[in-house]
Amino acid sequence: MEEKEDQEFESLEQEVFKALDHQKRRDILRYVGEKKAATFTEILSACKIPDSPTLSYHLRSLSPFIKQENGKYSLTPIGKDAYSLLLRTTTYNKLALLQKxxxxxxxxxxxxxxxxxxxxxxxxxxxxxxxxxxxxxxxxxxxxxxxxxx
CATH class of the missing domain: 4.10.860 (DNA Excision Repair, Uvrb; Chain A)
Incomplete structure (x- = not known):
């Protein structure tokens, strides 16, 4: 039983890091986090995704972080944590550049x-x-x- 839980945790961990490894997915996560809720078309336009199938693929990859309700995408609880982490890393990067x-x-x-x-x-x-x-x-x-x- 414990081995199965470990495998599920590792699988989720891999899924999380794979999702956040791609810049466009981080852009989508940031955009949805800033807007609180966004439509497919808004995300497509704001994040400069070339076409609908590509955005659909990225949204599927972001399923632990983003949910769809009533035609709008919003952050899940783990998505809010990931968004918060992205904001902090962006702030640290800007401060490091300023310090440099x-x-x-x-x-x-x-x-x-x-x-x-x-x-x-x-x-x-x-x-x-x-x-x-x-x-x-x-x-x-x-x-x-x-x-x-x-």
Whole structure:
């Protein structure tokens, strides 16, 4: 009996990882998770699936994650967990990319503020704005950028 349960668990595990291995299926899962419920046509269009049979195939592969009720697809409980995991990995990837490019981010931030201050001075904008307020805002912005990377 226990051996059968182990086989069922391994089979589900393989099915889950196989389903999430494909980028289009992750896109479908993300889209349905964001929309809460979506029609076949909405998924086909939003996820840029080439044709209906291809989408049908992907939806069958996602059966542990997505269910169909009343003509709309929505996430199952395990689908909600997988969607949450996808959101977290996307966030971590963006943070890692930002961390990797922190010097470029800080330099870009400084250049933008420097340009704004120079433009204000060149255009003879209010003296307090160009010589006090903009530099203070630039300093705060650069400080926040610095703190993000600590």
């Amino acid at each position: 490019n922190k010097y470029e981010v800080a330099l870009g931030n400084a250049l933008i503020w420097g340009s704004a201050i120079a433009a204000a001075a060149f255009l003879r904008v209010d003296a307090i704005l160009s010589s006090v307020i903009l530099p203070i805002l630039a300093g705060v912005s650069l400080y926040i950028t610095y703190k993000l990377f600590e």
